[in-house]
Each structure stands twice: as structure tokens, then as C-alpha cells.
Amino acid sequence: MPAPRPRTLSLNLFLYHLGHHEAAWRHPSTDPSRIYDPTYYVELARKAEAAKLDAVFFADGPVLHSGVDHNPAEGPEPLLTLATIAAHTRRIGLVATASTTFYEPYNLARLFASLDHLSGGRAGWNVVTTQSADAAANFGLDAHPDPLARYARAEEFLEATTRLWDSWEEGAALADRVQGRWADPDRIHPADFTGEHLAVAGALNVRRTPQGRPVIVQAGASNAGRDFAARWAEAIFTAHQRIEDAQAFYSDVKRTALAHGRSADQIKILPGISPFIGSTEAEARELEATFNELTVPEYGLRNLGAQAGVDLTTLDLDAPVPLDLFADAGDVTDNTRSRFQVVAGIVRRDRPTLRELLHRLAGARGHQVVAGTPEQIADRIETWFTQGAADGFNVMPPALPLGLDAFTDHVVPILQRRGLFRTEYEGTTLRDHLGLEVPENRWTRQRAALGARASA
Known part of the structure; x- marks a missing residue:
């Protein structure tokens, strides 16, 4: 029996326009003209691959947000962009966001299966239900489904999609020129799924993929999202400001996964981290301040006001944020607004002014923003990894390519020297990296069970 694989960090590059800081597009290190330039994304992915990162990841939503007057709210579709990246890379994983509320299982299963084949087994699907109420009108819906309805549909969506990915058993594809047989119909099965929200006949017109199926990723932190992730997700993208909150989330999800009969080490918890990196801590903080000075308060007030459900434009930017704005944020027993709770925690603990809070959120929308030397960033990553708060991180550079270069050139080598991160890829697929x-294919498993009973 092979020795267990040593536990090592997972590190993904979260690609987001020109960087995760909301003012990145205004910084002289970025080039706004490249948002639709395919070579831009290929260059970033190649840098991530050279550093042996696990994957590149794209967030997405089927709506043009109201903040487009002050911030990039547009961009190319993730799956097409990742297909372009796949043609110019060899090992880096490729993770795209797609909504179970606004896709149908058959076409989405086919898209991700195709990406997995064309990339040699590097595809991952970040499953979302879409929070934006504005998206519903883009798909002819009178109202946006509530969270419980969205997650009920998502449960059926995952069941239908995994059935489609399993519809071709191993060995179903023959390509037997002598006998003139392309495939074995007895090893191809319909999805045959009917639920309250969805119905899919199947089978998929794409054979089983190199990974068996693409890696399933999920980003919800609400109670419904956590339970959904514990049943389905193989990697979870999450946002935490404090290590104790991350540790509580980590243990809760792993414990729930065990209750669902899953192995806890088959779910990777990956918080977001947005590092400002300098040769000294003072230099890093000065870099962060430079970005914050480029923010447009109107944009931040609009976003925060939408979360709080109030108009913030009449408040003094340099006065402490009123605590009563977050009175209905809830707690761990009712965290249907999980990202709102992250913001509420900052306000309650740190009592920032409104301007300070806007700057905190400008960096990464509630994910932790860290300013420091490469050693300090590496220390933070190592502490969270070794103390039960994370299996790795979604790296969210404040600006691209500036922040990526600083991370891969200066932080990754430290993590490698400490034995926390790979120096070479050990496999070829995203599953290998993670x-x-x-x-196991459900039909192959059933065939084996029937064969065992017949021979008993």
C-alpha cells in the first residue's frame, strides 16, 4: 500500500479583471486596454503555472452591475477564456464559475466535460446559485428565487450533472475499426433524472473525462451553502478575516462532510488572501495606501449600502460606522448573509470610520487583505495552514500582473523552502494537484457489484 501523501498547500490564482483592489484599473501598473486581450490571461496563467500553482480561477455573474460607472463590471466569459488558456498551458488547473440558477444541467455538463477533455483533465466548476436579484430579469424571470429555492434547485442540478458525467462507463468508448464498433451501448446510460425543479433524460454526448468528472468547487458560507458544500464540494472558496473564524468554519465543514459519509481530506478549504507585498512592512503599507487613495467613495458607499440595505451617502466618511447599520447581520446560527456578517464583524471589533471601512473592503470585498514583507505573508499562510484554518489559499493579487509577480517571485520560494509547497507538479490533472x-463511476461500481454477487 502506498505511503500517504504529505499534506501540502494548495494555491490558486484568482483572476479578476486587472486586480482585486477596486482601484486597480486606475493604478499605473495595470493596462485597462487588456481586459479582452487573450494574451493577457495566457501570460498570467503561464506565470502561475511556472510557480506550480494549482489552478487559475474566474468568478462570474450573468449581470452587469450598477457600479460600472466607476469600476470594471464587464469581462470575457470564463469557460471560453479558460479554453484559450488551456491551449497555451500544460499543467495549471482551470476553474470557472457557473450558476445552477441560470444554466441547465445538460449544456453545462457538456461544457465542463469538453474543457476537461481539451485540457487533459484540468477543469473545475465553481458552483454558485447567484445572489444578484438583477440577474433574474436577464432570463425572463419575474423575481429572483429565494436562497432556499436556489439551493433546492442546485441539489437537483448537481445530481443531474453528475449522472450525466457518469453516463459513459469506463470502457464504453471502443473505436474498434476491425469490428466497426465505435462504442458499447450497454455501457452508456441515460441520466434519467426527474426532480421538482429539473428533468434530464441523458445520456451525455461526451464520454467520461480524464478526471472522471471536473472538480466541484463551491463558495457559499451560509448554513445552506455549508451543508450543500459538505455534500458536493471538493474545494471550498471562503472569506474570513480572523483565524478563529476560519478554524470554526474549517472544522464545521469537515465535520459535516464526515456526517455525510465523505472523507474530510477530500474537501479542500481555501480562504481568499489579497497581499500587498513590499521589501519592508512600511513599503507594503505605503503601496496599499496608494491604491486606497485611488478609490471613489461613491462606488464603495453604493456597494456597502446595498449590503446594509440603507442609504449611506448622508454619513460622514470620517466618523465611526454606526453599529446599528449591522444590527440584523445575524450570527452563526442564522448566517444567510454570510459576507454581510464578515463586514459586520469588522465594524463591531475595530470600530472603523466609514472611510476606513470602505478602504478595508476595497482590497478584496471582504476577504483578508494583508500588507507585509514576503516573509510576513508566508508566515500568515503557514500559520493558517498548520493551525486548522485552511488547506491552502485563493490568492487575490490587488493588481495584475504586479501583485502576481510579487507573490510568485518572493512568497512562493519561501513556502517551497519551508517544505509547504511543491517545487514541481507531481501529476497532470487538477485532481492530482489538489x-x-x-x-468512481456509479455504473462501473454497480456492474462490479453485480459481478461479485454472480461469482459468489
């Missing part, structure tokens, strides 16, 4: 098993 240390995830290839899921």
Missing part, C-alpha cells in the same frame, strides 16, 4: 481521488 490530492483528490477520481470519483
Whole structure:
């Protein structure tokens, strides 16, 4: 029996326009003209691959947000962009966001299966239900489904999609020129799924993929999202400001996964981190301040006001944020507004002025923003990794390519020297990078069970 694989960090590059700081597009290190330039994304992915990162990840939403007057709210579609990246890379994983509320299982299963084949087994799907109420009108809906309805549909969506990915057993594809047989119909099965929200006949017109199926990623932190993730997700993208909150989330999800009969080490918890990196801590903080000075308060007030459900434009930017704005944020027993709770925690603990809070959120929308030397950033990552708060991180550079270069050139080598991160890829697929098993095909498993009973 092979020795267990040593636990090592997972590190993804979260690609977001020109960087995760809301003023990145105004900083002289970025080039706004490249948002639709395919070579821009290929260059970033190649840098991530050279540093041996696990994957590049794209967030997405099927709506043009109201903040487009002050911030990039547009961009190319993730799956097409990742297909372009796949053609110019060899190992880096490729994770795209797609909504179970506004896709249908058959076409989405086909898209991700195709990406997995065309990339040699590097595809991952970040499953979202879409929070934006504005998106509903883009798809002919009178109202946006509430969270419980969205997650009920998502449960059916995952069941239908995984059935489609399993519809071709191993060995179903023959390509037997002598006998003139392309495939074995007895090893191809319909999805045959009917639920309250969805119905899919199947089978998929794409054979089983190199990974068995693409890696399933999820980003919800609400109670419904956590339970959904514990049943389905193989990697979870999450946002935490404090290590104790991250540790509580980590243990809760792993414990819930065990209750669902899953192995806890087959779910990777990956918080977001947005590092400002300098040769000294003072230099890093000065870099962060430079970005914050480029923010437009109107944009931040609009976003925060939408979360709080109030008009903030009449408040003094340099006065403490009123605590009563977050009185209905809830707690761990009712965290249906999980990102809102992250913001509420900052206000309650740190009592920032409104301007200070806007600057805190400008960096990464509630994910932790850290300013420091490469050693300090590496220390933070190591502490969270070794103390039960994370299996790795979604790296969110404040500006691209500036922040990526600083991280891969200066932080990654420190993590490698400490034995926390790989120096070479050990496999070719995203599952290999994450240390995830290839899921067993349900029909192959059933065939084996029937064969065992017949021979008993």
C-alpha cells in the first residue's frame, strides 16, 4: 500500500479583471486596454503555472452591475477564456464559475466535460446559485428565487450533472475499426433524472473525462451553502478575516462532510488572501495606501449600502460606522448573509470610520487583505495552514500582473523552502494537484457489484 501523501498547500490564482483592489484599473501598473486581450490571461496563467500553482480561477455573474460607472463590471466569459488558456498551458488547473440558477444541467455538463477533455483533465466548476436579484430579469424571470429555492434547485442540478458525467462507463468508448464498433451501448446510460425543479433524460454526448468528472468547487458560507458544500464540494472558496473564524468554519465543514459519509481530506478549504507585498512592512503599507487613495467613495458607499440595505451617502466618511447599520447581520446560527456578517464583524471589533471601512473592503470585498514583507505573508499562510484554518489559499493579487509577480517571485520560494509547497507538479490533472481521488463511476461500481454477487 502506498505511503500517504504529505499534506501540502494548495494555491490558486484568482483572476479578476486587472486586480482585486477596486482601484486597480486606475493604478499605473495595470493596462485597462487588456481586459479582452487573450494574451493577457495566457501570460498570467503561464506565470502561475511556472510557480506550480494549482489552478487559475474566474468568478462570474450573468449581470452587469450598477457600479460600472466607476469600476470594471464587464469581462470575457470564463469557460471560453479558460479554453484559450488551456491551449497555451500544460499543467495549471482551470476553474470557472457557473450558476445552477441560470444554466441547465445538460449544456453545462457538456461544457465542463469538453474543457476537461481539451485540457487533459484540468477543469473545475465553481458552483454558485447567484445572489444578484438583477440577474433574474436577464432570463425572463419575474423575481429572483429565494436562497432556499436556489439551493433546492442546485441539489437537483448537481445530481443531474453528475449522472450525466457518469453516463459513459469506463470502457464504453471502443473505436474498434476491425469490428466497426465505435462504442458499447450497454455501457452508456441515460441520466434519467426527474426532480421538482429539473428533468434530464441523458445520456451525455461526451464520454467520461480524464478526471472522471471536473472538480466541484463551491463558495457559499451560509448554513445552506455549508451543508450543500459538505455534500458536493471538493474545494471550498471562503472569506474570513480572523483565524478563529476560519478554524470554526474549517472544522464545521469537515465535520459535516464526515456526517455525510465523505472523507474530510477530500474537501479542500481555501480562504481568499489579497497581499500587498513590499521589501519592508512600511513599503507594503505605503503601496496599499496608494491604491486606497485611488478609490471613489461613491462606488464603495453604493456597494456597502446595498449590503446594509440603507442609504449611506448622508454619513460622514470620517466618523465611526454606526453599529446599528449591522444590527440584523445575524450570527452563526442564522448566517444567510454570510459576507454581510464578515463586514459586520469588522465594524463591531475595530470600530472603523466609514472611510476606513470602505478602504478595508476595497482590497478584496471582504476577504483578508494583508500588507507585509514576503516573509510576513508566508508566515500568515503557514500559520493558517498548520493551525486548522485552511488547506491552502485563493490568492487575490490587488493588481495584475504586479501583485502576481510579487507573490510568485518572493512568497512562493519561501513556502517551497519551508517544505509547504511543491517545487514541481507531481501529476497532470487538477485532481492530482489538489490530492483528490477520481470519483468512481456509479455504473462501473454497480456492474462490479453485480459481478461479485454472480461469482459468489
